[in-house]
Amino acid sequence: MYIVMASAECAPVAKAGGLGDFVHGLARELARAGHRVEVILPKYDCLRLEAIVGLEKAYPDLWVPFYDQGFACDLYRGQVDGIDCWFIDPQAPQDFFNRGVIHGEPDDPDRFASYARALLEFLHQTGRHPDVIHCNDWHTGLIPVLLYETYQALGLNRTRVCYTLHNLGHQGWVGEYILHQLGLDARRLMTADRLRDPGNPHTVNPMKGGIVYANAVTTVSPRYAWEIQSTAQGMGLQETLRRHGHKFSGILNGIDYDAWNPLTDQHLPQAYGPESLQDKARNKQALRQRLGLAEAAKPLIAVVSRLDAQKGVELIRHAILHGLERGAQAVLLGSAQDPLLEAYFRVLQRETAANPDCHLELGYDEALAHLIYAAADIMVIPSVYEPCGLTQMIAMRYGVVPVARRVGGLADTVFDANDAGLPFAERNGYVFDDLTPEALESALDRALGLWFDYPEYFRQLRLNGMAMDNSWARPARQYLDIFARIRVQDSA
Numbered sequence: 001m002y003i004v005m006a007s008a009e010c011a012p013v014a015k016a017g018g019l020g021d022f023v024h025g026l027a028r029e030l031a032r033a034g035h036r037v038e039v040i041l042p043k044y045d046c047l048r049l050e051a052i053v054g055l056e057k058a059y060p061d062l063w064v065p066f067y068d069q070g071f072a073c074d075l076y077r078g079q080v081d082g083i084d085c086w087f088i089d090p091q092a093p094q095d096f097f098n099r100g101v102i103h104g105e106p107d108d109p110d111r112f113a114s115y116a117r118a119l120l121e122f123l124h125q126t127g128r129h130p131d132v133i134h135c136n137d138w139h140t141g142l143i144p145v146l147l148y149e150t151y152q153a154l155g156l157n158r159t160r161v162c163y164t165l166h167n168l169g170h171q172g173w174v175g176e177y178i179l180h181q182l183g184l185d186a187r188r189l190m191t192a193d194r195l196r197d198p199g200n201p202h203t204v205n206p207m208k209g210g211i212v213y214a215n216a217v218t219t220v221s222p223r224y225a226w227e228i229q230s231t232a233q234g235m236g237l238q239e240t241l242r243r244h245g246h247k248f249s250g251i252l253n254g255i256d257y258d259a260w261n262p263l264t265d266q267h268l269p270q271a272y273g274p275e276s277l278q279d280k281a282r283n284k285q286a287l288r289q290r291l292g293l294a295e296a297a298k299p300l301i302a303v304v305s306r307l308d309a310q311k312g313v314e315l316i317r318h319a320i321l322h323g324l325e326r327g328a329q330a331v332l333l334g335s336a337q338d339p340l341l342e343a344y345f346r347v348l349q350r351e352t353a354a355n356p357d358c359h360l361e362l363g364y365d366e367a368l369a370h371l372i373y374a375a376a377d378i379m380v381i382p383s384v385y386e387p388c389g390l391t392q393m394i395a396m397r398y399g400v401v402p403v404a405r406r407v408g409g410l411a412d413t414v415f416d417a418n419d420a421g422l423p424f425a426e427r428n429g430y431v432f433d434d435l436t437p438e439a440l441e442s443a444l445d446r447a448l449g450l451w452f453d454y455p456e457y458f459r460q461l462r463l464n465g466m467a468m469d470n471s472w473a474r475p476a477r478q479y480l481d482i483f484a485r486i487r488v489q490d491s492a
Contacts, residue, residue: 001483004123006135006143008112008140013047026254029472030480042115044097044101052078062121062122071091110174132161160487161214161216163210193212198236212240216486223411224387253390253409265370292359293329298329302380303333313345316332336362374398380440428461
C-alpha cells in the first residue's frame with residue numbers, strides 16, 4: 001500500500017509536541033511492515049537538518065495556485081530514521097515557513113492552507129497516486145476538502161483520506177477568505193453540514209472540514225473518542241462527530257520502543273530492565289547528584305510536562321508541595337509558552353530553591369527527561385483533558401508508577417492499584433476523577449503509602465507497568481485495517 005502522511009510535524013526533524021512523535025512512530029512502523037510510506041512536511045527554517053540523511057533538492061519550481069496568482073515551490077527529499085520524507089519550500093513573499101517556529105504564528109491558517117495546496121499539487125504534477133493520505137490535526141484539515149473538491153477531477157480519484165484528530169483545543173478557525181484563496185466555492189461550502197464553524201457562521205473550521213470530507217476519522221484513544229462526541233471536550237464539534245460516527249474511531253497511540261527503552265537508553269548511567277529493576281536506583285543517585293538533591297531513603301515524585309492549562313498546572317504545583325509535605329522528593333521538567341504560566345512556576349522555583357528535596361527545571365532537556373524517567377518512582381499527570389498522553393506510557397516503560405486523572409488516553413492506559421475488578425497483574429498505577437486538590441491527594445497518598453509501607457507491592461506495580469505493550473505494533477495494525485477498508489479496491 002502507498003501511504004502519504006501529511007502533518008505539520010515529524011520527530012525528530014520537526015517536533016513541537018506529541019504530534020511529531022505520532023507521525024514518526026506510525027510512519028516507521030508502517031514502513032517496517034513493508035508499505036511504501038512518504039511523509040510530506042513544510043521545509044521550516046528551524047528543521048533539525050542533522051537528523052535528515054541525504055537531503056537534496058529533488059523537484060524544483062513546482063507552481064502552486066494560491067491567492068490571486070500563486071507561488072513556486074522547491075521540493076527537497078531525504079530520509080529521517082529510514083522514513084522517506086519530502087519537504088515543501090515555498091518561494092512566497094509571505095515567507096510562510098521561515099519564521100524560526102513550526103506553528104503558533106498569527107497567520108497559521110494561511111501558512112498551512114498554502115502547504116495543503118502545495119502537497120496536492122505536488123502529488124498531481126508528479127503523477128503520484130497514493131492509496132491513502134493520512135492527515136493529522138487542523139493543519140491538514142483542508143487537504144481532504146481540496147482533494148474532493150478540486151483534485152479528484154484532476155486525476156487523484158483513487159486516493160482516499162484518513163484524518164486523525166490529536167487535540168480539539170485547536171481547530172484552525174479562519175475567515176471565509178481562505179476558501180477564495182484556494183479556489184473553493186465559499187457559498188457552497190460555508191454550510192452547517194460542511195465547513196461553517198458551529199459557533200460562528202462567518203468562520204471556516206478546517207478541522208470540521210477534515211471530519212466531513214475524510215473517508216475515515218480517528219482520534220488518539222478510545223476514551224477521548226467518546227469524550228469529544230459526548231462531553232464539552234468536543235469543543236463545539238460534538239454534533240459533527242456524531243453525524244459522522246459511522247467512520248469515526250479511537251486508536252490508542254504507541255511510543256517508540258527504540259527511543260524509550262531502559263535496557264538500551266544511551267542517556268542513562270545505568271541500564272536496567274524488569275529482570276534488573278534494582279539497578280534503577282543508580283539512576284536515581286545520578287539524578288540527585290546532577291540536580292543537587294539530598295541522598296535519602298525517600299520516594300521521588302516527577303513531573304515531565306508541557307506547562308499549559310490543559311496539563312492541570314494548579315494541581316501540578318499542589319502535587320509538588322503535597323509530596324514534599326509527605327516526605328517525598330519532587331522534580332519537575334517543563335516549559336511554558338504562556339508568560340503568565342512561566343512566571344507562575346518561576347515563583348514556585350524560587351520558593352523551593354533552598355529545599356534539598358526539590359528541583360524545578362524550566363525548559364526542556366531531552367537527556368534530562370530520560371534520566372528523570374529512569375530515576376523517578378511516581379509520575380504525576382493531573383491533566384484537565386488528555387487526548388492520549390505519552391508521559392504515562394514512557395513512565396511505565398521505565399518502571400515508574402503513574403498517578404493520573406482518569407481522562408482520555410490516561411483512562412485507557414492507567415489502571416488503579418485498588419481496582420478489585422481487575423487482576424492484580426493489570427493494575428499499574430493510581431487514578432482520580434475530580435479536578436480537585438483533594439482528589440489528587442487521595443491518589444498520591446495511596447501511591448506514597450504503598451512505597452513507604454509495602455515496597456514489594458510497589459515493586460510489583462512497577463513490573464506490571466513495564467509488562468504492558470504500548471509499542472506502535474498494535475496501533476499500526478489498526479490503522480492498516482482502516483486504510484484497507486477505505487482504499488479503492490481493484491476489480492477482479
